[in-house]
Amino acid sequence: MPEGVDPSKITTGVVVEPDGIVRHVPTRVEQRDGKYYAIINSLTNSTYSVVWHPLTFSDVSNHWAKQAVNDMGSRMVINGTGEDQFSPNDNISRAEFAAILVRGLGLRLENGASGFVDVKESDWYNDAVKTAAACQLVQGFEDGMFRPNGTITREQAMTMIARAMKITGLTDQLADQNIVDTLHGYKDVEAVSDWSASSVAACVQASVVTGKPGQLLALDQFITRAEAAAIMERLLHKSGLI
Known part of the structure; x- marks a missing residue:
């Protein structure tokens, strides 16, 4: 990292796509021979940057998962439910879980039809579900449905x-x-x-x-x-x- 950059002020590495979308890439900071390096772990070749994006959710302040939730939020892997809330004890949907996997791994989103009859291209989770399926992370049911809003x-x-x-x-x-x-x-x-x-x-x-x-x-x-x-x-x- 350049001289003068505070390693404690780096939350994660990111890729800025041509369409302006910013996505997380798994990143860790380590010290070698007195110098700090940001190790960016990506499955694709892209142009990367590092960002300082601290995030805390007010409703996890006394929750057992506080550290993990805030860390994943700061890394742009998870999203809240509005007004600094995360709703930690709510059940997560299949679509949300697929999206977290895709974001967490830093996968580039794929566009187009997902291949599941109950996932429309206009749905917010379409690209994440399509990407997860393409990477063989998720599978649908025998009836061709993904049941995105179902619990997991x-x-x-x-x-x-x-x-x-x-x-x-x-x-x-x-x-x-x-x-x-x-x-x-x-x-x-x-x-x-x-x-x-x-x-x-x-x-x-x-x-x-x-x-x-x-x-x-x-x-x-x-x-x-x-x-x-x-x-x-x-x-x-x-x-x-x-």
């Missing part, structure tokens, strides 16, 4: 996060370990579906998703907005991207 269970979220772990390279960092050993100790392990077992195990092994009180995976519980922010931050940290 912990089990469904873990399958998406596990796919994101492959993109960040975190999956490759995990030691070989079978699913039974990884999930041993959780009282509701028998509730894990065959289609999600490897994803659930990967998320647990990487400590990107943690269990619920009582040694439960609680796979059928819905993900809240606060949990989504915390999971995204853990994914980026564990992957060494922020």
Whole structure:
């Protein structure tokens, strides 16, 4: 970084697209031989800048996810619900979760039809859903629908996060370990579906998703907005991207 730049005043790296859209790129600041560097982790070749964008939400001041929510907000990964509010305990929708994954990974948005019958090009989440699908982060249902406004269970979220772990390279960092050993100790392990077992195990092994009180995976519980922010931050940290 140039001399005179305060490293503590850098929130994240960004890309400014030709259409003026600014998007977050996973960035960390580190010191080498007495000099500070902004390490920008991008999946595309672009022109980058670093910004100071501190953000706090008033309704998470005493919340367990305060640090993660404010960090992800400052990095432009998550959005509030209006007037400095984040509504941390509200359930997050499938569209919102897909958008957080896309923003968190710093993916360039794709335009055009998403391919899902219930996602219109005029919907705010169309480009995020299309991008997430193109990167194989999300899948729809057998009827061709994505159900963007539906809630998302912990089990469904873990399958998406596990796919994101492959993109960040975190999956490759995990030691070989079978699913039974990884999930041993959780009282509701028998509730894990065959289609999600490897994803659930990967998320647990990487400590990107943690269990619920009582040694439960609680796979059928819905993900809240606060949990989504915390999971995204853990994914980026564990992957060494922020």
